[in-house]
Amino acid sequence: MKIVLIGYMASGKSFVGKKLAAVLGIPFKDLDAEIENQEGKSIPKIFSEKGEIYFRKVENEALKQIISKAEDFVLATGGGTPCYGNSLDLILNQKDVLSIYLKTPIDVLAVRLLSEKENRPVVAHLNTVEKLNDFIKKHLFERSYYYNQAALIIDNGKESVDDTIEKIILKLF
Structure with missing residues (x-):
């Protein structure tokens, strides 16, 4: 089974993905980590040195490589991954891939992002919860x-990771 987690930055894709993969007994992959390994630098560094267009091309290629492999996995994508190029088509049209949207409340996203914004090039310039809330609302309107x-939409953010994983498992089996 190939599971691809999508959702906004800080929605818990990596955190939930690692635990979900462990429960299912399959490997966990993080698209951003794969890109960082391939490029030899952090995502913020890629953004600042090469720009977002370059990053999105590299991201799309990395997604193609991972999805085309004949192995089971749980993959955490970047927040913008499904919104650029043909990435969403790659995820939705691969018959052995199940896509799951981790839908997280805006207030939860804002608090999480404020504490880790240095690692998030898209929001690094926003320095209050109010500014983050406004930005997230606009961004989610575009990305929703x-x-x-x-294929599955899982409400996430107000409950524990274990509860979120239980919701996913119940939908899978």
Whole structure:
């Protein structure tokens, strides 16, 4: 089984993904980590040195490589992954891939992002919860079209990771 987690930055894709993979007994992959390994630098560094267009091309290629492999995995994507190029089509049209949108409340996202914004190039310049809230609302309005096309939508953020994983497992089996 190939599971691809999509959702906004700080929605818990990596955190939930690692635990979900462990429960299912399959490998966990993080698209951003794969890109960082391939490029030899952090995502913020890639953004600052090469720009977002370059990053999105590299991201799309890395996604293609991972999805085309004949192995089971849980993959955490970047927040923008399904919104650029043909990435969403790659995720949705691969018959052995299940897409899951981790839908997280804006207030939860804002608090999480404020504490880790240095590692998030898209929001690094926003320095209050209010500014983050406004930015996230606008961004989610644009991105929800892509996120909501996932095969499963799991509400996430107000409950424990174990509860979120239990919701996913119940939908899978």
